[in-house]
Amino acid sequence: MSATPYNFAYLDEQTKREIRRALLKALAIPGHQVPFASREMPLARGWGTGGMQVTAAVIGRDDVLKVIDQGADDTTNAVSIRQFFTRVAGVRTTTRTEEATIIQTRHRIPETPLRPGQIMVYQVPQPEPLWRLEPSRAETRRLHALAEYGIMHVKLYEDIARHGRITLAYDYPVLVHGRYVMAPSPIPAFDNPKLHRSPAIHLFGAGREKRLYAVPPHTDVVSLAFEDHPFRPWKADAACMLCGATDSYLDEILIDDRGTRRFICSDTDWCERRRAKGKAA
Amino acid sequence: MTDAPLLSVHDLSVRFGALAAVDGVSFDLWPGEVLAIVGESGSGKTTLLRAIHGFLRPTAGSIRYRSDRFGEVELTVLDEPRRRLLARTEWGFVHQNPRDGLRLSHSAGANVGERLMAAGARHWGNIRAQALVWLDRVEIDQARIDDLPRTFSGGMQQRLQIARVLVINPRLVLMDEPTGGLDVSVQARLLDLIRRLVAELGLSVIVVTHDLGVARLLAQRILVMQRGRVVEAGLTDQVLDDPQHPYSQLLVSSVLAA
Ligand SMILES: Nc1ncnc2c1ncn2[C@@H]1O[C@H](COP(=O)(O)OP(=O)(O)O)[C@@H](O)[C@H]1O
Ligand SMILES: [Mg+2]
Numbered sequence: 220m221s222a223t224p225y226n227f228a229y230l231d232e233q234t235k236r237e238i239r240r241a242l243l244k245a246l247a248i249p250g251h252q253v254p255f256a257s258r259e260m261p262l263a264r265g266w267g268t269g270g271m272q273v274t275a276a277v278i279g280r281d282d283v284l285k286v287i288d289q290g291a292d293d294t295t296n297a298v299s300i301r302q303f304f305t306r307v308a309g310v311r312t313t314t315r316t317e318e319a320t321i322i323q324t325r326h327r328i329p330e331t332p333l334r335p336g337q338i339m340v341y342q343v344p345q346p347e348p349l350w351r352l353e354p355s356r357a358e359t360r361r362l363h364a365l366a367e368y369g370i371m372h373v374k375l376y377e378d379i380a381r382h383g384r385i386t387l388a389y390d391y392p393v394l395v396h397g398r399y400v401m402a403p404s405p406i407p408a409f410d411n412p413k414l415h416r417s418p419a420i421h422l423f424g425a426g427r428e429k430r431l432y433a434v435p436p437h438t439d440v441v442s443l444a445f446e447d448h449p450f451r452p453w454k455a456d457a458a459c460m461l462c463g464a465t466d467s468y469l470d471e472i473l474i475d476d477r478g479t480r481r482f483i484c485s486d487t488d489w490c491e492r493r494r495a496k497g498k499a500a
Numbered sequence: 501m502t503d504a505p506l507l508s509v510h511d512l513s514v515r516f517g518a519l520a521a522v523d524g525v526s527f528d529l530w531p532g533e534v535l536a537i538v539g540e541s542g543s544g545k546t547t548l549l550r551a552i553h554g555f556l557r558p559t560a561g562s563i564r565y566r567s568d569r570f571g572e573v574e575l576t577v578l579d580e581p582r583r584r585l586l587a588r589t590e591w592g593f594v595h596q597n598p599r600d601g602l603r604l605s606h607s608a609g610a611n612v613g614e615r616l617m618a619a620g621a622r623h624w625g626n627i628r629a630q631a632l633v634w635l636d637r638v639e640i641d642q643a644r645i646d647d648l649p650r651t652f653s654g655g656m657q658q659r660l661q662i663a664r665v666l667v668i669n670p671r672l673v674l675m676d677e678p679t680g681g682l683d684v685s686v687q688a689r690l691l692d693l694i695r696r697l698v699a700e701l702g703l704s705v706i707v708v709t710h711d712l713g714v715a716r717l718l719a720q721r722i723l724v725m726q727r728g729r730v731v732e733a734g735l736t737d738q739v740l741d742d743p744q745h746p747y748s749q750l751l752v753s754s755v756l757a758a
Contacts, residue, residue: 365581367588369618373603373610376617379624380609380646445624 228275229307234258238276238431242422245433250395251363252346257429261303266296266325269424270342271303273431274323277338277422278304283311285319290327290468290485314488328410330467330489333419335436341404346425346432348392348402368400371443379448388453394441395434403440409452409468414440457482462493504566506531506672506704507552512561513728514544514551521547522558523728529672534698534705536719536736538712538751544728545708546596549674552706553593554583568671588618592665596677598657601664602649608635608660609645615668634663638693655686659693666697673698675707679714691717712752716740724748 226232234256241255260268260275266288278284284304288297292314300323301312313319316331325342333339349359352370362368371392378385391408395401403411404423414421414434421434434440442450455469460481467489469482484490505528514522521544529535537545551558554575563575567586575583587593595601602611612631613621621627632642638659640652649657658678665673678694679687695718698705707718715722715736722739724732724747732745743749 365584367584367618369588369614372617372622373606373614376613376624376627377607377610377646380607380628446622447625 225307227280227308228278228304229260230258230272230275235276238272241431242273242276242433245422245431246420246435248399249434249438250393250399250401250432252430252432254429255431257426260426266300267342267344267426269426269428269431270323270325270340271300271424272426273340273422273424274304274321275308277340278308278310278321280308280310282320283313283318285313285316285322285488287322287324287327287329287486287488289325290329290470290489291487293487296325315492316488324406326405326407327468327485328406328413330484330486331492333413333417335418337419339419339421341406341421341423343402343404343423343425343430344427345390346402346423346428346430348390348400363399366398368394368443371400372445375443375445375448379445385444385448385450391450392443394439394443396438397441400443401432401434401440407452407454407468408442408450409454411440411442411450412452416440455482459484459490462490464490464493505529505564506533506566507706508562508564509552510562510564512548512551512563513559514547514556515559520728522551524561525723525725525728525730527723527730527733529704529706531671531704532702533721534703534707534719536715536722537706537708537725538710538715538722539725540751541710543725545710545725546676548725549593549676549706549708553587553591553674554578555593565672588615589668590671592668592670592673594658594661594665594673594675594678596680598649598654598661601661602657604650605648607646608640608649608652611649611660611664612667615664619668630667631663634667635660637666637697638663653686654682655690658682658690662694662697666701666703669701671704673703673705675705677709677711678707679709679711694718712740724751 238255241253245253258272260271286297286301288294304310305312316329321338323340347359353359375385378387388408390402390405391411393401393403393411416437418436420436423432444450457469458465459469461483464484468485470485471480471482474481507529510526512522512525525548539545550556552563558576564572565575566572609631612634613627616627635642635645640656640659649660679690709715719736722736723730726747732739732748740752743752
């Protein structure tokens, strides 16, 4: 018996191998959902465990881990997941995007451009992009197998009929490698273009739904739209009150009890780096 | 009419365990023809129609279809991707219950537009325009385009289902008791509409019905089914006015009695 109560990165080697095998399959068929035997993970209630299982399966001793929740490194969830992997894997952690080799995320892709060799790990609540349109699992599998994606556009058609434009702002469906329609997880549509031909590896884990999927480097990821209503990633038409950025994804906050609203960068690391470089507003 | 059938069904059988729901049925459907399949409840009409469409797999026999896209194909052995492509682009199925053929939680416009989108249309304005044209053609107020079909009457739902089927300009339309669940006055209006659209579009149609009045109004030819078998086939007027088989005679007389 070893002295530590856990194997490296908590999951046993056999489990990690099974997850990695599923991930390799997912990388070989970009955007295709691969079933896997999801395990229980401790902590992170309300976060979901799919992303953590993927991180546990791919992390090595030399990795440097960054964890973001919304865009922030300092939420309770982000901090406790970072602490968890420090404890069970003894890896270094960071808040800096460019230093990280693995970035476990929920809700955002960092503003700092990703580089080759980096791995993004997404926590996914609902991996099936067709789930609201087609309740039967057997039928959605068939629709994916035959690339019958007409119903995907029904949702967008109705959005335009109702609002005059596509208002879908999160988990905006994409076509991967010209083949599979994929849910990019609840990232803002603003982040979708960052997936397109990204040099990084993107791994998606849905624990409850027991599905993994992936986008390998340099893969086409195209947001669905109509010819006369092209995809337009939405962001607030404002500047960050801290760093002055106008090209980053902004969170709206209340700054007093009279309802005064301001905007700040959702990506806290990016905002801090800009301020450190003297780009304050 | 051209010199080859659009659809040739030969010795088709569908068994459910020991029951031969369809038992050695053969017939041709010619381009532009409306064929009615009549018979009392349980005689195998719906099963035959569903087998032709590929909703269920026949036990034996052949179904040859002359496709625009693939030429002549044997549907009983056609792979699923191609069969579904044909269903999306060349065929339509009108269900007896419009709820089986509509997405009730999506708008009328989306229901009509979905078929266009499934066939590859990606221009919102064109899809919208075609949905409007088709709502009008089936006599649904264009102002209802963004309403949910569950707010529609039964007759409107059925007309919406027909718009959804016809919007892609199918070559072959299969209808299962299209006026089945409706009030008599609503039935008459719907039948009239179907007859007009079928003539305008030159559709090839197989319509299943237990109502000989529907067959009389829509079809040029009739097959009479009894316990899975075709017992009589012929021109509509001949079969209805001068039935030869005792079962057809019974069917016709019961309609006269009604
Ligand atoms: N899925 C099924 N499983 C078993 N028996 C069935 C099934 N569908 C239909 N049948 C039987 O097959 C026969 C023909 O049914 P059906 O084709 O629905 O007749 P019709 O449409 O003429 O009323 C009936 O006896 C019916 O009970
Ligand atoms: Mg029936």
